[in-house]
Amino acid sequence: xxKAFIFGHSIEKKADRIIADNGNLEEINxxxxxxxxxxxxxxxxxxxxxxxxxxxxxxxxKVYPVEALHKSVDTIETDKRKSTMCCACVKYCPAxxxxxxxxxxxxxxxxxx
Ligand code: SF4
Numbered sequence: 001x002x003k004a005f006i007f008g009h010s011i012e013k014k015a016d017r018i019i020a021d022n023g024n025l026e027e028i029n030x031x032x033x034x035x036x037x038x039x040x041x042x043x044x045x046x047x048x049x050x051x052x053x054x055x056x057x058x059x060x061x062k063v064y065p066v067e068a069l070h071k072s073v074d075t076i077e078t079d080k081r082k083s084t085m086c087c088a089c090v091k092y093c094p095a096x097x098x099x100x101x102x103x104x105x106x107x108x109x110x111x112x113x
Contacts, residue, residue, distance in 0.1 A: 045102040046083030047090050049076040053097040060089035060098055 014028050049060075051074055060076055061069045068082035069089060076089075076098075085105070090098045100106055 044080040046078040046080045047098045047100050050097045051075045053095050055095045063088045063092045
């Protein structure tokens with residue numbers, strides 16, 4: 001985290017200097033992966049909840065690192081756009097109610113065992 005702060009601060013100082021000289025911010029030479037590439041379209045998938053098995057304990061919500069899960073009347077719903085696919089909810093669910101049903105992801109997981 002400290003390295004990121006120092007890096008960000010150095011870029012900020014460069015930007016301030018260029019702005020003070022009425023320069024063009026595109027002149028900043030940012031070290032790292034350059035030229036930057038367009039991000040690929042992220043696969044929107046996530047573990048799902050087996051409603052009849054779910055205990056409603058909300059452990060999955062508590063262990064998930066981002067706010068992608070929320071409790072509805074009947075189940076735990078997952079926002080696929082926010083899911084990081086870390087599968088912490090699968091790992092910590094005491095009822096094994098969270099599961100991945102995406103065949104492509106399952107196939108990849110089997111290959112990387
Ligand atoms: S951790 Fe499992 S049992 Fe508990 S609410 Fe989440 S899906 Fe249901």
